Amino acid sequence: MLLNNTVSRLIQRVEKSIIEPCHLCGGRSNHSTMLCSACDDDLPSYQHRCEICAIPLPKLQYSLCGQCLAHRPAFDRVYSPYLYQAPVTNLIHQLKYQHQLHSLRLLGKLMSDYLQDQMQTMPDILIPVPLHRKRLKERGFNQASELAxxxxxxxxIPVDNHLITRKKYTEAQTGLKPRQRKSNLAGAFKINKKFIPQSILIVDDVMTTGATAAELAKCLKRGGAKSVEVITLARADRR
Structure with a gap:
């Protein structure tokens, strides 16, 4: 047992001493960020955003965007550390469409670090945006579940992949206009459990119009949730 513990500690020290290459350029990375200093500086973080949906806003103007003022969404708040711009777009595309799963650790860290800095109260559970079983079979994995x-x-924070499922196979949201996205998702989700935690954090990779998160939040609140927030790696323009 003593020998096993000694070997285990030695392995941990060796792992910590190994400098990983930067996940974006392949150069020498900072061990704590998994990126080199230049690529870390290139990440498109932003400060001025809607306090509900996190869409970027002009500097020193309103705290809420016009859409959230006119039609408050079902979710309570969105946390998104970055804009949907390069190099974040590259990381997301590598994960979703090229199945480069090695980037998951970096993306998960970026999201976790942001949550720990911004969230006042931790949620009861994490709910990854569910894929329909047909889409899951096509893609081979659910990136939202892996990030969660x-x-x-x-x-x-515990993850629940079974509380809510996507019962309707929908057209891919990419390329659809906001109104089409909303119509496409109507009635797409189904609650599978009688007990719904009070505080839920939805997990996804990117938010564009917010239609998916809004439909999920509406369904979860109808089932009894009091607070539904969202974490995505990136926030895109609604257009």
Whole structure:
């Protein structure tokens, strides 16, 4: 047992001493960020945003965007550390469409670090945006579920992949206009459990119009949730 513990500690020290290449350029990375200083500086973070949906706003203007003022969404708040711009777009595309799963640890860390800095109260559970079983079979994995598992590991928040499922196979949201996205998702989700936690954090990779998160939040609140917030790696323009 003593020998096993000694070997385990030695392996951990060696792992910590190994400098990973930067996940974007392949250069020498900072061990704590998994990116080199230049690529870390290139990440498109932003300060001025809608306090509800996190869409970027002009500097020193309103705290809420016009859409949230006119039609408050079902979710309570969105956390998005970055704009949907390069190099974040590259990381997301590599994950979703090229199945480069090695980037998950970096993306999960970026999201977890932002949550720990911004959230006042931790949620009861994480809910990854569910894929229809047909879409899951086509893609081979659910990137939202994989990201949620990385957040769970970093923050200790449980993940529930079964509380809500996508019962309707919908057309891909990419390329649809906001009104089409909303119509496409109507009635797409189904609650599978009688007990709904009071505080839920939805996990996804990117938010564009917010239609998916809004439909999920509406369904969860109808089932009894009091607070539904959203974490995505990136926030895109609604257009």
């Amino acid at each position: 598992l990385r957040i769970k590991k970093a923050m200790g």
